[in-house]
Amino acid sequence: MNTSSPSQPVPSTISDVERDTGVAKETLRVWERRYDFPRPQRDAFGERVYTADQVHKLRLVKRLIDLGYRPGKVIQFGSAELQAMAEQAAGRQQPVSAPHPELHTYIELCKTHQMEALRRKLSQAMLVMGLKNFVIELVAPLTAHLGEAWTGGQLAVFEEHLFSESLQIVMRSAIFSIPQAHHHGAAPRPRILLATLPQERQGLGLLMAEAVFAADGAHCTSLGVQAALPDIVDAARSLHSDIVLLSFSPLANPRQVGDALKELRARLPEAMEIWASGSNAALRKRAAGAAQVYGLADLGKGIAEWRQRTHGQAA
Amino acid sequence: MNTSSPSQPVPSTISDVERDTGVAKETLRVWERRYDFPRPQRDAFGERVYTADQVHKLRLVKRLIDLGYRPGKVIQFGSAELQAMAEQAAGRQQPVSAPHPELHTYIELCKTHQMEALRRKLSQAMLVMGLKNFVIELVAPLTAHLGEAWTGGQLAVFEEHLFSESLQIVMRSAIFSIPQAHHHGAAPRPRILLATLPQERQGLGLLMAEAVFAADGAHCTSLGVQAALPDIVDAARSLHSDIVLLSFSPLANPRQVGDALKELRARLPEAMEIWASGSNAALRKRAAGAAQVYGLADLGKGIAEWRQRTHGQAA
């Protein structure tokens, strides 16, 4: 016999809050000491007990911090203001470009949870447009729109998960079915290693890049999401990769992204190129020397240039 | 110019160790005080610095604990003994039923990084064996073997990533190609929601379960890995799921797993069943009342029983 009201009747411990918001326990304690928020009640044993409201506000604060705000500046506001700031900031970062006419059809299918129909339609579109165009003209804008709808609260988190899964299925299937053209008996070049850093949970960007590369006849090997830095280095060395491509979502912490890129650059042989793709803030400033930054649409051109550049040596 | 030896020349901080072994920072400190292991060196600022050997032993200890041993009993042994104990215990637990004869072929392909060949061979095996047998008799033992090889240090982490990616590609492709049998015009039952909790990074188990379900004609919807608890609840409600399946790897913290399962049970409508799958220790004890625990091979039977059980009401 439990209350099945939509709001959570169950208060959270500090561990729960860490899991649900991504804010470390130690940080939660120090915030309480410094900013007086969150100030949880205590149970009979003196342990912190957080309300659902506090957890909600913490989520908002965390999102704003990841967007570049500083804790001390935002933690004092109420949930409503924070919500508004998040929406505004998200809109500013991605200037809603020419929405594909059929975009809303797909989003509608998602909102009504018709995932099979969505997959069918996506799959169809891919066959018509070709993999590369499908990714650049449809999947990418779709993903961007989705992210906005999510920060705006118009789309439930789980609906974004569903959407992401469907997209992944269609794209993976397409990539798999591309014949690995063994060019003149030798493995095709460039050899590209794809991965995301440990903080990055979003795998769509990686997959989009892989699709574009595969369509251009490069040799792709993906480590998947959340690969530790030493593992990426190991892999790149062992596989004799020409290029290491990393994908970043706007949500990831720009500071950590910049650091990681610099360290990766230091640990990899100089001959290996590091390419970065995604809409993260770090790619505009911090990553400067460490990596070459590409938009999705430019990746193909990048490959062509690489081939030209290394034409003499690679032969 | 950095050292390029294959073993990690870079020692780990306490945060790194927590991420790489799954042992919490606080636990690491208390172990050091109580058991005198691990006893890391200190850097110039007095902060702990762990060697690769210590991390390796910690992984073994963690594995044995997850297998049911108690920390105080095993932490004093050397890596070699621990290794032996882990193998023995693993063998006892899973009486390595008829190990597929070709298992080593696949592992060999992985170690030599021939991923295309691996994918081709896996894909072939799947066509011969059928999806369900492929998963139960080949993928599952392969994954288990892989996990052992990883804790044993015989397999680089990135090689496990590569392997996992290849398996995912093949399985996803297979699942996608299964026609969603719209049984007599109505959506097939049971309707199953699949997900893993936020702590869980391993997505293979989830995919294996989905494959088995799909082969049995159930209606699967996957949220993917690392879904927050409230999102799972939202999704299950909105999709009117009959069953929520969660997958767990042995690495996840059993206590947190148990707590999460109990909380999920409290938040979901009573009519929805919670199924748990995987080799996590929590599923043997803590999860008792909250969820029904299935091995991969039993999932098919579980579906059959569900259909029988709900035959009267569901019509």
Place this chain on the structure above:
DNA sequence: ACCGCCATATTGTCCAATACAAACATATAA
């Protein structure tokens, strides 16, 4: 007005030692 540099403020993470509930093991009684 713009850019580089330095002092100051902010902020996350680490440390230490202690405490205690929950889980486990063992012994005792029914």
Place this chain on the structure above:
DNA sequence: TTATATGTTTGTATTGGACAATATGGCGGT
């Protein structure tokens, strides 16, 4: 043998302090 009580182990919570890394903001110089 099964149930209950007692003791031990073990993970996670607590506090307050310290400090390195980073961002902010003012200043002087092109």
